[in-house]
Amino acid sequence: MLAALTHPIPDSLHTAIDGALVLVLLLNLAMLATSRLATCIRLFSFQCLVISVLPIAAATASDAIGIHGFFLMGGTVVLKVFLIPFILLRVIRTGDIQREVQPYLGFTGSVVVGAMMIGGAFALSSRLVLPGQAMSTLLIPVAISTLLIGLLILVSRYKAITQVVGYLVLENGIYLFGLSLLHAMPLLVELGILLDVFVGVFVMAIVVYHIRQEFDHMDTQNLAPMKEPA
């Protein structure tokens, strides 16, 4: 069995962690509600900043994982808070891309569906049996809802660049899940995931840029007719 935390967490820190997790949820909803690509990416960057602090908060509760949490935070901040948003904003700027998000599902509709997903995540997580105790009871529901909302962003927006953002939000959900197993997961694996995400975004940015150069837009709907006839 894994014991995620050895010491009980002090009360004020607990409130701070809960607050940060609720902020992550609100940022998810804000990403669904915003109509600007650049705002969406900045919100994502802010969400990454919030979740990057969480390993440190967990580490202060149990001193054993100090170094681990510190590396994780450093990697997240450098890659997800600065580098990836920089690449994506640069694609928007240089690619001369129309700045509005184009949703299949209206903004109000997206927010309502997102809220239902959060409700579902809370219901689901109350049935999950976890090995050991997570640093907050909210961690698992927030992780599941971030995953689901990432998926929602991925499938409900036309543009290739919002699909990249959806993929990244989904990855944030997985990262939050990983926090509940902070002890068990080796640092190398997590750094490997971060590197993968970075390379993935790098490649996707180039692909999006070339789609834009080749076809004068990056509406993924028009990619569908390009497949071979069955």
Next chain:
Amino acid sequence: MNLLAMTIHLPVPGVAAVVTAQVLGVLLLPPLLMSVIAKTKAWFGGRDGPPWLQPYFDLLKLFRKGAVYSHTTTWVFRAGPIVSLAALLTATTMIPVLGPNSWLGFKGDLILVAYLFALGRMFTVLAAMDTGSAFEGMGSAREVTFATMSEPALFLCLAVLAISTGNLQLDDMLGTNLAGAWHSVGPAMLLVVGALFIILLTECSRIPVDDPLTHLELTMIHEVMVLDHSGPDFAYITYGAALKFTLLGSLLVHAAMPQVAWVGLPGALLWLAALMALALLVGIIESTMARLRLNRVSLLLAGATVLSGLAVLLVLFNKLA
């Protein structure tokens, strides 16, 4: 269960002067808060603004005038302003304004308060439609549309307060018990305060939902519905709008700061300061923000509902865990 067992909180039983002072204080307060908003907006615009007592002068002026009634209207038109104000005055007795306790209260009074607001709105809408004016019908449609979206949010907020304190009486939901809730589920309480603020802006027809100063029929929501009222009727409406702001503002302030220790005259002054700070905030928002496009308002209100729904989830989850 004696559901209708009323509890009456009077500051010092038997001292008529104190009671009178408290009632007068609450009833005289609303126009002052409107003045704070007007002064804030004037300050942002680099003007001096109207005198502090201008809303009172306006009310006095309106009361001295006669009312004009169109021949096409019926008794509904005349009843509208009176019923709305009466509903709000009834709600005043159940919401704590300048102290930790309300004057009256019983288990479940939160539902009565919510529906008193709805009753007042219903009569304003009916009176507007009674005139047969197309513009007023349009305003009514908008008002009701937004109300249907802000009401679930209000109920969810009240549900959070009820669940987290285990009480169904408004002034018990806001007192000592809520201080404990702020300690155990702080994030949920923050969400409730945020949602209540959006509800306040919507229900009181403030920017970014509606502009109380606009005078173009196509863009008005609340103001267009009261265009045909004049004299004392219009005074009731103006005062009622200010009273509604005070009541919802008190709900917000008491939920945000569950201070049971603020009693007596010093306490009343502190609550007054809190309400004025809220009015200042609304004034700042009105000066720095533009009105939202009509189809974005639904997103804002859906946001308020989602915030309060999320707060319900957090509180319930906290109870289970």
